[in-house]
Amino acid sequence: MALLTPEDLANMTNALVENDRLITELTDYSLDGLCREIYDTAPHNEKIAIIPITAGNGIIGSFSESLLFTVKHFGMDGFITENTDVAGYYEAVMKGADIILMADDLAYIAHNLKNGKIAHNQICTGRIYAEILCHAKDYADDKDVLVIGLGKVGTPAVETFLKEKQNVYVFDVDSKRVDEVVSNYPVFKYDPNDSKTPKSFFKIFEATPCADTICEDVLKQNSLVSTPGIPCGISGELIEKYGIRIVLEPLGIGTLSMLYAVF
Template identity: 30%
Template sequence: MTRLQVSDIELILEQMNVYDRELLAKTGYRLSHIAAHAVGRSWTDVPDPGLIAVVPMTCGLGVISGFAETVAGILRFLGMNTFVPVSPDVKGFAEALERQAEIIFMADEERFIGVHLKTGQISDNSVATGRGFAAALDCLTGGLRERDVLILGAGPVGRAAAFAVLDFGGNVHVLDKDLTVSEKLAHEMLCQRGCSIGIEKGLDSALGKHRAIVVACPEGGLLRPDHLHTDTCIAAPGVPLGIQPHAIKKVEQRLIHDPLQLGVATMLYEILAKISPPA
């Protein structure tokens, strides 16, 4: 997962209502609707999962202050009954079990997962984030079906976004600074879905051809004003934002970007969808 900083998340909870209204204004859908759309469900067509624990972790590179509380707050905004154990790590996990949590969320710098304890269903944040932002782009553009979509970055988030774009009927084109990574994704698409994707080799030429873009690379300020057009739509998961600051105004009403909210929401809805398959 992307290594977040305290500054990336410290204002999330107090701005959740504003963020939700902005999503609605840009896409016609709220956070819960987009997250459910990412997993092929209606936001009303999910069960009450019971108690959810977000366990703080102190291993690895250290604690991002407020991370567990922020994740719990996002889940609470979505209507969930959520708590953060008093203690971190194993002791916190034990507290979650003792309080009979049904779902546990926890993260270190390598993985951020949610798991449903009774079924063992797991949602990985990188995969959920890719799917969530592809769903947001589908809503933002009025539909990706038969539309060419450029995926910038073919890491875990970009890979998940690419597969989700296929699910929404779009045509995938990928650009990664490591050509072998793009070729690996193309091979996976061919083997798993039986379809070919476009491999782009130059940033300027790729951006000149595409108006629907998922920016899934960790390089800040990658896109310049001259890369953007009056009809460019961008879904940009994670941080730093891959658009130069003076270029943001050019697409701000056609840009979906956040450091955590949509990924967490999609994790939740993925778990709920898996524990209650549609009839």
């Protein structure tokens, strides 16, 4: 798995605020309002403990701080434990934490100690970025959506689009992965040579670890791109040329989705 770097998080606070503003403009829901709508949950003064984890590649500079910023930005109560790992977990519980946030190189989870609910970042990230596309008012009439990247984030996005009654077209560089998804779900292979397949889309979801995955052929003027993928899959030139609106932020949107999944 591609791990976040401190550089990815350098502008995270501005990106979260700016994306929340864009999501509100697009959907009439603030990001927390949208989470409330899709999960049918709400915070109830839970205390959220963020535990830095040293396992594997270790602590990522400003990862815990970015989580605390997200928690506080949305009006919730949280703290970063002074201790790491197991000692941090003990500290969190002793200080009355209701919800634990922690990540190693393989999994980033939220665990609500009071109700037992647990959430995984990849699933909750795929879900919220997909729901943003589904709730965008100006894009509601066209049900076609292109999903690029069918991994651990892209697959829950496919499930979300299907639940929201979208027509889902899928692409991945790994053709085996495309075949698996097409045989497991009622979705279509993106094939620009097939006359029945749309060539370009107003709604595009991207979750890959690569740049330039969104090529000019799939774009329409003012397409909406919702993409958790790092780095950004579309070039600045194409964003400008096509007036693309883009939802993209490295950590906070997915984190808020995880918290609402466990409230």
